[in-house]
Amino acid sequence: MNVHVYKDFEALSKEAAKRVEQQIEEKSASVLGLATGSTPIGLYRKMSEGVKKRGMSYRNVQTINLDEYLGLDPEHPRSYHTFMDEHLFKFIDIPEENRHLPNGKPDSVEEECRRYERLIDSIGPIDLQILGLGTNGHIGFNEPGTEEDEETHCVKLADSTREDNARFFGSIDEVPTHAITMGIRSILKSKEILLLASGKSKAEAVKTLLEKKVTKDFPASFLWNHYNVTLMVDQEAYGLVKTEGR
Numbered sequence: 001m002n003v004h005v006y007k008d009f010e011a012l013s014k015e016a017a018k019r020v021e022q023q024i025e026e027k028s029a030s031v032l033g034l035a036t037g038s039t040p041i042g043l044y045r046k047m048s049e050g051v052k053k054r055g056m057s058y059r060n061v062q063t064i065n066l067d068e069y070l071g072l073d074p075e076h077p078r079s080y081h082t083f084m085d086e087h088l089f090k091f092i093d094i095p096e097e098n099r100h101l102p103n104g105k106p107d108s109v110e111e112e113c114r115r116y117e118r119l120i121d122s123i124g125p126i127d128l129q130i131l132g133l134g135t136n137g138h139i140g141f142n143e144p145g146t147e148e149d150e151e152t153h154c155v156k157l158a159d160s161t162r163e164d165n166a167r168f169f170g171s172i173d174e175v176p177t178h179a180i181t182m183g184i185r186s187i188l189k190s191k192e193i194l195l196l197a198s199g200k201s202k203a204e205a206v207k208t209l210l211e212k213k214v215t216k217d218f219p220a221s222f223l224w225n226h227y228n229v230t231l232m233v234d235q236e237a238y239g240l241v242k243t244e245g246r
């Protein structure tokens with residue numbers, strides 16, 4: 001795992017966007033794996049600026065999102081479909097049919113999970129997968145206790161995840177209890193992974209990750225089993241690592 005430390009969120013977002021743009025310049029029909037949440041918002045802003053100011057184009061790109069809440073229609077204001085539209089898709093020229101997220105309201109959850117994994121295998125492998133880091137070490141919605149060989153599946157969200165995400169919903173009671181997520185195995189199929197972490201709230205998780213102990217109690221640690229992962233952190237998220245004299 002390569003570890004790159006940046007001054008702040010702005011610098012981290014800029015470098016992450018540079019890597020994405022370089023990927024698209026090298027291969028215009030790249031498959032990007034995308035995350036939601038606060039962390040990639042700066043990256044998405046920079047990608048949007050690249051389109052507006054520098055003529056970057058995503059017209060041949062396919063995107064595959066990590067996860068979606070179960071029970072939310074795509075049009076729901078807090079669905080990850082809506083999040084992606086608001087933070088990225090409406091600003092870039094990616095065709096609608098090239099954007100893929102799990103359906104949060106499928107007739108059959110099992111069939112939807114199978115469909116999504118088949119999709120990853122048919123348009124993938126993902127060239128560049130963007131990940132955020134949960135305070136409990138989750139990636140996607142692979143909560144502690146998840147196995148490394150899981151593909152796309154339905155999960156019960158950890159209480160800590162629902163608390164962390166209550167800020168998007170107004171109250172914890174409105175946060176869905178379940179989600180469909182790419183599994184660890186689905187994520188590890190990607191050719192390259194960028195794991196982003198910003199801010200003090202991630203410092204403990206970054207410290208745990210860098211202890212290199214691979215365990216299902218801390219799902220991000222499975223990334224140590226992949227050959228091409230870059231952890232991009234800002235100084236706040238790296239704070240506890242530095243304090244302990246690394």
Ligand code: F6R
Nearest residue numbers: 035036037038039132133134140
């Ligand atoms: C989002 C996702 C999650 C988040 C993680 C960090 O699609 O899969 O794993 O990346 O919860 O969220 P933020 O960035 O909001 O701290």
